[in-house]
Amino acid sequence: MPGEASTGIQFVEPPIFERGSPGRSGASLPHFDVPEIDPAAALGSRARKVAAALPEVSEPEVVRHFVRLSQHNFSVDTQFYPLGSCTMKHNPKVNEWAARLPGFAGLHPAAPQDLAQGALALMYGLQQSIAEICGMDGVSLQPSAGAQGEITGLMMIRAWHRAQGRSPRTVLVPDTAHGTNPASCALNGLRVQPFASSGNGVIDPARLAEAVANVGDDLAAIMITNPNTLGLFETALPEITRMVHERGALVYGDGANLNALMGRARPGDAGFDVVQLNLHKTFSTPHGGGGPGCGPVAFKRILEPFQPRPVVRKVGDRFVADDDRPQSVGRVRAFYGNFGVMVRAYAYIRELGPDGLRQATDLAVLNANYVAALLRDTFPLAQERTCMHEAVFSDKRLEAETGIKTLDVAKRLIDYGFHPPTVYFPLVVKGALMVEPTETETRQTIDAFVAALQQIVREAHDNPEQVHSAPHLARIGRLDEARAARKPQLRWRPASS
Ligand SMILES: Cc1ncc(COP(=O)(O)O)c(C=O)c1O
Known part of the structure; x- marks a missing residue:
């Protein structure tokens, strides 16, 4: 069971540009054994006027930075990732x-x-x-x-x-x-x-x-x-x-x-x-x-x-x-x-050969229908019929009963260690939750995922604020999704500019 840690930013890795110090380096290059050239003479107007603002960092700083970032990542290699329509399955190494x-x-x-x-x-x-x-x-x-x-x-x-x-x-x-x-x-x-x-x-x-x-x-x-x-x-x-x-x-x-x-x-x-x-x-x-x-x-x-x-x-x-x-x-x-x-x-x-490919298909379809069978009493299915590789549910009953919506459920799932399913897609389904378990997941993993969703629905009835303010255990709390989509910050700039 996830705990009740506070929301908000807990620890954010600064970009590599904000690490290091002028003159620091992680590499030792051999001395030039050819004459140095004047870039302006060689490249003319294409030569840089100002040196590129590259990070100057030692090897341990680089290693720790990227290893930490990799640990912050949610990945198929660490957790279940039932992102519908994306087939986030395990790929043989x-x-x-x-x-x-x-x-x-x-x-x-x-x-x-x-x-x-x-x-x-x-x-x-x-x-x-x-x-x-x-x-x-x-x-x-x-x-x-x-x-x-x-x-x-x-x-x-x-x-x-x-x-x-x-x-x-x-x-x-x-x-x-x-x-x-x-x-x-x-x-x-x-x-x-x-x-x-x-x-x-x-x-x-x-x-x-x-x-x-x-x-x-x-x-x-x-x-x-x-x-x-x-x-x-x-x-x-x-x-x-x-x-x-x-x-x-x-x-x-x-x-x-x-x-x-x-x-x-x-x-x-x-x-x-x-x-x-x-x-x-x-x-x-x-x-x-x-x-x-x-x-x-x-x-x-x-x-x-x-x-x-x-x-x-x-x-x-x-x-x-x-x-x-x-x-x-x-x-x-x-x-x-x-x-x-x-x-x-x-x-x-x-x-895999023909038999293996067929078996992969059979398992993908079986797993999705297993999820549908276990969850159909918790979340109404978009269509009450046999599905193929993914099952699509709606939040309509949950929202009517508790005010908790698909986005809240998705955020709370992160606290339970699962990547949220695809949400609000397809558009033809009210508050869609699109679950694609894929062919590579075990029954135990799927059972644990279903149990988490059922627990979240119980929480939605007993303590809706706990769901509404999730995630509580993620590195970053709930973002302003509209602002993140409309005004994404995709470029690092030095603090002074
Ligand atoms: C059904 C379907 N069509 C098209 C695409 C687009 O593929 P891509 O993201 O490689 O452009 C996807 C992506 O997952 C998909 O699920």
Whole structure:
């Protein structure tokens, strides 16, 4: 049980710029054995006028600073992190080892293809594996995030329409789509036409037919997140994809939640034309925290000419990165993308094989339904039905009975040592709590998490202020969330400026 420590800032690590002292150093560099040059003479107007304000710190100061910061961090390696839609699962450490092998980690991205055959072979193998997992004909590994995969897939759809002398601009996006979907449309200069899903949380073909008819010839695509942000599998996919194809439009799938599908269902078989995956969610690279990502797009043959270039292909027994692609949408990333993420994904897929991937999916879905079964009497489910990899609850009953809201529950969970679930998303659910336990958590961990939530609900009835003023045990108390979002302090400035 967490104690009742006072709220507010308990200890904040100052930035490294506020440590050290002029002249202090953690490194001893050899003396120059070449003549010193005058930077102004060598660089002209590009030379610095004032020395960079770099921290001058000793090695122990640096080590302690960063080790302390790492200990302040909440991480999957220390605690349960059921952040819905983010798949904060444990990633096998052996894949980190694989990505750090000197032949992979030390390879220069501009190395001649003859010297990079192993890396190209790995990329080719990963493309083949993803194509098979998704039921698609081709894969580009270049995009470096899920959202960038969305943008790339939509660029390919636009290029496909253009190649036929058309330029429709409207994309139908259901209200259960991930938030990046409409943003990716807008960045592509496409018009987003939202439409409401049915009362049971999935796309209703009759409502879609109406929306399709209203858009008419301007329909470029539909963009479907599956499983959707309510954690539900879209049940009418064959009908939906047929309807859209009959209008001459294409079907985009947000496949970032593939840990609910792999080995069980393939987007290509359901009629999707292009789908992006988040290797940094499903395939063994940690998600969140701003690290590198990889959002490959998998596509049907009709979109093959438009994929980003270069395209990694096998020619005889050699692997080539083919840049001669006249219809390509172009590069979307420097060099080949985030190669280290590809190594982890390839190692993960090869270790698990088809049976292991299927088992991961089964466990992700089983764990989410276990959470739903244990909590449905405590928090009403957004939809009373079998979910996929995540379960979405509402605070409506708790708020009506106690005045305690989702945000209060989330903050109080921190006191119990759990990362809060995703809150207030999806927007279609009142006070949403979106829990994604992932396939890597044990029953004991999930039971402890559920017990904490049940205890918080008891506290909400018996001592609401205790919940309302949480967190009590975190390093930093409750922030002004609106100010933090609207006026974030992202830059350090010296105290004097
Ligand atoms: C369903 C879904 N789509 C798209 C994205 C965006 O991916 P990224 O954050 O890599 O851009 C996410 C992120 O978690 C997601 O969950």
